Amino acid sequence: MARTPKAAVLLAGCGHMDGAEIRESVFTLLALDQHGAEFQCIAPNAPQAHVINHSTGKVVEGAARNILEEASRIARFGKCLDLAKAQAADYDALLLPGGFGVAKNHCDFAFKGVKAEVRPDVAAFIGSFFEARKPVGAICISPALVALCLAKSGKNVSLTLGNGKDIQQAMETLGHAYRSVPTAREIVIDEDLKLVTTSAYMFDDAKLNDVWIGIERCVAEVIRRI
Numbered sequence: 001m002a003r004t005p006k007a008a009v010l011l012a013g014c015g016h017m018d019g020a021e022i023r024e025s026v027f028t029l030l031a032l033d034q035h036g037a038e039f040q041c042i043a044p045n046a047p048q049a050h051v052i053n054h055s056t057g058k059v060v061e062g063a064a065r066n067i068l069e070e071a072s073r074i075a076r077f078g079k080c081l082d083l084a085k086a087q088a089a090d091y092d093a094l095l096l097p098g099g100f101g102v103a104k105n106h107c108d109f110a111f112k113g114v115k116a117e118v119r120p121d122v123a124a125f126i127g128s129f130f131e132a133r134k135p136v137g138a139i140c141i142s143p144a145l146v147a148l149c150l151a152k153s154g155k156n157v158s159l160t161l162g163n164g165k166d167i168q169q170a171m172e173t174l175g176h177a178y179r180s181v182p183t184a185r186e187i188v189i190d191e192d193l194k195l196v197t198t199s200a201y202m203f204d205d206a207k208l209n210d211v212w213i214g215i216e217r218c219v220a221e222v223i224r225r226i
Contacts, residue, residue, distance in 0.1 A: 005226045006038040008091040010125070011071035011080065012101030013043070016201065017052040019067070021099035024139050024200050025074050027212050028097045031219035040091065041075035043068045044083040044121060049104040049111075067105050083121050088128035092226045095219065096126075098140020098200055109144050114173045116148055123149050130155070135194040135225040137218045143197040147176050150193075157195055160188040162202035184210040187217045196221045 009028060013019020032039045044067050051063035072080040088094070096102070103110035107118040118126075126149045129136050138146045143159040144167070150157050151174040158177040161167045168178040179188040184206040187198045198214035200206065 004036065004038055005092040005223060006040065006090070007032055007093045007095050007222070008086065008088070009039050009041050009095045009097065010083075010106075010122070011041055011043045011067075011074060011097065012099055012105045013048055013065070013067045013070040014073040015052065015054055015070070015101070016099045017054055017057065018048055018050060018065075018104060019070050019099055019101035020074060020097050021140060021201055022074060023208065023211060024099065024215060025097040027215040028095050028137075028139065028219060031216045032095070032223075034216070035220055035223045037093075037223055039095075040086075041071060041080045042083050042086045042125075043071035043080055044105070044119060046105075046119075048101065049108070067101070083125060086125060088125065088132055088134065091134070093134055093222050094126065094129045094136045095222065096136070096138045096142035096145065098142050098202075100141065102141050102145050106145055107148055109141075109148065114170050118145065118148050118152075123152070127153060130193060133194065135196065135222045137196045137198075137222040139198055139215055139218060140200040140202050144171070146195065147171055147174050151175055155193065157193050158188060158190040159195065159197040160186070160199055161197070162199040164202065167202075185213045185217070187214060187221060189221060194225050
C-alpha cells in the first residue's frame with residue numbers, strides 16, 4: 001500500500017489583517033484532505049507584529065497576541081506544532097496559506113518591502129524544503145515570503161501574486177520572474193524548484209469559489225510532485 005503523504009502547513013496567526021487568512025487556511029487543509037494527504041499545522045511561538053481590530057482595520061495600541069496561540073484557533077486545540085519543534089525531514093511538502101501575518105509576522109515585507117528580513121526560524125524551515133527538493137505551495141502573499149528566502153540563497157523563481165504592478169516590481173527587484181494572472185483561479189508552477197503559487201485574496205474582490213479553485217489546484221499540483 002502506498003504511503004500517505006504528509007504536508008506541513010505554516011500558519012502566521014489567525015485573521016487576514018494580522019495573521020493567517022482563515023478562508024485560505026481552511027481551504028488548504030480541506031484540499032489536502034481531499035487529495036488523501038495528512039497535514040500538520042505549524043507556527044512560531046512568538047509575538048505578532050501587532051494586533052488589528054478586524055471590525056475597524058485599525059491597530060489596537062498596547063495589545064499583544066502570540067502567533068502560535070492564534071494559529072491554534074484554526075488548527076484546533078493542541079493541534080498546532082511549535083515551529084521550534086518542526087523539521088522538514090518529517091514532511092513531504094510545505095503549504096503556505098496567506099494573510100498579512102505572513103508579511104508582518106514571518107517577515108517584515110509589509111513594512112520594508114524588498115529590504116525585508118525573514119524570521120531566521122521561518123527562513124530555515126522554508127529553505128530546508130527547497131534544499132531537499134520537496135514541493136512547496138505558496139498562496140496569496142506567501143510567494144513574497146518564499147521570494148525573500150530564495151533571494152538570500154541566490155535562487156531565482158517564477159511565481160505569481162496576482163496582477164499588481166507594485167508587487168511585480170518588488171519581485172523583479174529581488175531577481176524573480178513575475179507571472180501576472182487575471183483571476184484567483186490561476187496557478188503558476190516553477191518546475192525546477194517545485195514551487196506552485198496562486199493568488200487567492202491578492203485579488204481583494206475575488207469570489208470565494210475562485211479562491212477555492214486556485215487553492216485546490218495549487219494543492220493538487222504540490223501533491224502530484226511528491
